[in-house]
Amino acid sequence: MAVFTPLDAAEVDSWLDRFDLGTRTDLQGIASGIENTNYFLSTTQGRFVLTLFERLQAEQLPFYLGLMHHLAAHGIPVPDPMPDRQGQTLHTLKGKPAALVTRLQGRSQLQPEPVHCAQVGHWLARMHLAARDYAGTQPNLRGLAWQTRTIPDILPYLTADQRTLISTELAHQTEVAASPAYAALPRSAVHADLFRDNVLFEGDTLSGVFDFYFAGVDTWLFDLAVALNDWCIHLQTGEFDAVRFDALLNAYLAVRSMSDAEHRLLPDALRAAALRFWTSRLADYHLPRDAHLLTPHDPIHFERVLRQRIASA
Template sequence: MAVFTEVSNTQLDELLSHYDIGQARSLKGIASGIENSNFYLDTDKGKYVLTIFERLNKDQLPYYLELTSHLGKKCLAVSYPIPRKDGGLLSEINGKPCSIAPCLSGTYVEKPSAKACREMGEMLAKMHNAVEDFPLSQENTKGSAFWLSSMPLLKPYIPDRLYQMLEEEVTRQLELQKSPEYQALPAGAVHADLFRNNALINKNGDDESLAGVIDFYFACNAPFLYDLAVTLNDWTIDLETGEFEPERAQAMLEGYNSVRPLTEEDHKLWQDILSAAALRFWVSRLYDYYMPRPASLLTPHDPAHFERILKLRRESAPEDLPWI
């Protein structure tokens, strides 16, 4: 859990005076996330989530807040910012930008069922369809520029064999991004970080149903196929080995395809895009592991997890990768 910014009762009361969501009853840190400070906020009018942005400043935030507001207006189950009394989506607390969102139902599930994976695929496709008329644009803050800037910083810390693998994959992905085939992929605003801990699932006995999607603060404009690869690489794998579990992977792909059909052009680049999605998280985890920030409670994720996944995606026979 990352709690970078503490909040006093006085600060909280002042913040809530700008909203019509009642008086605070309790505020409790949320045990997930490494980028922002997140809190469960209970008031006498309902349950909410307070997010304090630790890296993003108020000039960077409109894209993320407007995107979730846009998706919410399309009746998609996402965590969207509640407007202030003056109509704004962004506030400030303890000198940092913040927002408040409704608290969605559901909980984190470590290994979602095939049914939940299918529903996640459907939801992802609906999100991609919904942004066709979203006008804002944002570069991927963990994309190629981040890879290139991180490499010289990481070189002193990682073994030569891993640095060589990193250098080779970054070079390969940069060449891919220049290709006409890559540039022709349908693209738009995507979540880009839709891991299991950024979705909430309702459980009723053995039955699981997707309740909603949260934490869009790595959202960017990128190929929709990349967003699907990021999600598949986390939701549908054996967590020990990184191998895909066929039933759950197939369910997610079929769910996506039922709403937004995948194409042969997508298939041709599928292995490369799965590798790109793994590379993104390998680099960011290496960076956070060797150059951590101070926080009240923060344990960096193990970079070796996505090192394994990247090796698997690079080395798999294309016909062994899940597809529709």
């Protein structure tokens, strides 16, 4: 959600004319995030988030927009894409694909307590069940295939020890993904990026989850592992906080029970989630793009997390 493509008010006003959403009252660039250009856009009829997609192609975007609308229709608190007067939710602005979605209320909880983790687990299980009948079929674009293509480009920037770690883990995850147990795991469209800064709370009550632009069809177990690896750890060490871990997992299980295979493969899924984000952060750090507001995340964090998951496994 960095600003790669600057917009001025006149451009936005002209673009907004295609909607029945009133006139602009405020426009602010959003500095956080690393993939798309995002602005908070307020009008006389509501508050929205305007996104210009910097990497995703127009043909990929109906999956994300359709998923958000599908979940919103099922009562899951997520941003809902706004149609224009022609009923279209996918648009073009400044030569790039664009979308306008409702802006959720609340603030991110960056120092979560067990009560917050429990609500994340509850939301995630509800989201998985609601996504079962979503017809979209796009794969996780940052999944194992992407990692296999990307890691060779990163290796020259790493130490010998890091090269061994990332290559060995990639081989391990490739082996796990080829197993019959993995093939049998339940899956659907998943969020795939359920981090602390993508969830909003009003007080201690979860009010919404946003940033679905890493979503894709993947295992529910991977989606759960991504959340556990962020919400339930000590950031300084990557180690789990047992109370927060239990709060999130038990809340998830209260809505959807996991199979024996999911329980057995959870340690591997936690490693897979750590590898995915270590790889993407290394790519963002060593192979950066220009942006007006962009601070790449520290890749060392997920190296620590991966080492912890391997040691505990």
